Amino acid sequence: xxxxxxxxxxxxxxxxxxxxxxxxxxxxxxxxxxxxxxxxxxxxxxxxxxxxxxxxxxxxxxxxxxxxxxxxxxxxxxxxxxxxxxxxxxxxxxxxxxxxxxxxxxxxxxxx
Amino acid sequence: xxxxxxxxxxxxxxxxxxxxxxxxxxxxxxxxxxxxxxxxxxxxxxxxxxxxxxxxxxxxxxxxxxxxxxxxxxxxxxxxxxxxxxxxxxxxxxxxxxxxxxxxxxxxxxxxx
Numbered sequence: 001x002x003x004x005x006x007x008x009x010x011x012x013x014x015x016x017x018x019x020x021x022x023x024x025x026x027x028x029x030x031x032x033x034x035x036x037x038x039x040x041x042x043x044x045x046x047x048x049x050x051x052x053x054x055x056x057x058x059x060x061x062x063x064x065x066x067x068x069x070x071x072x073x074x075x076x077x078x079x080x081x082x083x084x085x086x087x088x089x090x091x092x093x094x095x096x097x098x099x100x101x102x103x104x105x106x107x108x109x110x111x112x
Numbered sequence: 113x114x115x116x117x118x119x120x121x122x123x124x125x126x127x128x129x130x131x132x133x134x135x136x137x138x139x140x141x142x143x144x145x146x147x148x149x150x151x152x153x154x155x156x157x158x159x160x161x162x163x164x165x166x167x168x169x170x171x172x173x174x175x176x177x178x179x180x181x182x183x184x185x186x187x188x189x190x191x192x193x194x195x196x197x198x199x200x201x202x203x204x205x206x207x208x209x210x211x212x213x214x215x216x217x218x219x220x221x222x223x224x225x
Contacts, residue, residue: 041120041217043156100158
């Protein structure tokens with residue numbers, strides 16, 4: 001089944017404790033992206049990747065890192081999480097830019 | 113500065129009637145627009161898209177209209193069904209420059225049976 005998977009689905013952590021949210025797709029997509037969803041703010045793009053080893057900032061990249069060492073994986077790294085990064089995070093993938101994006105089920109993160 | 117705006121946070125419509133969801137944008141470089149639907153506890157799913165070379169695109173009960181001069185797009189759902197109750201996001205992108213997507217804040221549609 002074609003899908004985008006994210007792990008973990010739920011995470012509670014404390015300020016400053018490094019964490020990684022994994023994202024994997026099995027559709028051989030080139031474009032991958034991370035978004036956060038917050039009440040009243042909609043979906044905001046954090047980072048995107050056009051292909052392996054090609055990443056760039058979205059609208060809200062501060063406090064986040066990404067890597068794209070393999071085509072299928074696009075982990076989101078929070079090196080020193082803060083409470084303002086409490087949010088619902090979505091990973092997405094697409095054949096290319098301006099192609100249909102397929103979203104993962106989301107990761108709900110709470111930073112205390 | 114919100115480049116993509118959905119000014120109606122919520123909308124209620126009777127089953128069988130038309131639902132019209134609106135979206136405004138400010139960046140004239142945007143040339144590709146999409147609508148996504150989101151149910152609670154799920155990721156957004158693609159609904160319909162439109163390129164700036166068109167002013168209308170239809171897919172079954174869903175039609176998206178684009179008015180480039182007004183920088184406005186709308187999603188029409190006819191007839192509305194209770195299963196259409198969800199949050200709808202519009203999104204915009206530009207084919208030149210960066211490869212980013214800008215999403216609106218969403219409109220929660222409730223279709224009443």
